Amino acid sequence: MSADCLFCKIIAGDIPAEFVAQTDRVVAFRDISPKAPVHVLVVPRTHVENVAQAAAQVPEELAEMAQVAQQIADAECDGQYRWIFNTGESAGQSVFHAHGHVVGGTPLGWEPA
Ligand code: 5GP
Numbered sequence: 001m002s003a004d005c006l007f008c009k010i011i012a013g014d015i016p017a018e019f020v021a022q023t024d025r026v027v028a029f030r031d032i033s034p035k036a037p038v039h040v041l042v043v044p045r046t047h048v049e050n051v052a053q054a055a056a057q058v059p060e061e062l063a064e065m066a067q068v069a070q071q072i073a074d075a076e077c078d079g080q081y082r083w084i085f086n087t088g089e090s091a092g093q094s095v096f097h098a099h100g101h102v103v104g105g106t107p108l109g110w111e112p113a
């Protein structure tokens with residue numbers, strides 16, 4: 001838990017969110033500003049800053065994130081989705097608790113959002 005982290009507060013239940021999945025290692029909730037019909041954030045329970053830190057420090061949580069992402073897509077968008085990790089401010093990262101955006105439910109072009 002990082003005191004000033006928005007997603008740690010959501011995981012702790014201190015800030016409300018629409019949860020889609022919760023496991024021992026992973027939490028998933030709908031993005032407050034969806035960019036597609038399906039837009040879910042999948043996050044590790046451990047506070048790490050980005051996906052590389054997740055791989056280094058909590059690889060089992062990152063692996064479970066991948067499984068949860070697929071399960072959400074199977075349930076909501078025919079198993080077809082994009083999984084996005086913005087890393088760094090210039091890439092659009094605004095919350096520095098690792099999270100993968102599960103985006104789908106519409107045909108996706110290749111141009112960056
Ligand atoms: P990033 O820009 O860091 O890749 O992604 C952060 C995401 O968190 C954004 O897509 C933004 O819409 C979402 N977000 C920001 N604040 C909240 C919030 O309070 N609740 C939820 N559910 N999503 C949020």
Ligand code: ZN
Nearest residue numbers: 005008047097
């Ligand atoms: Zn956090």
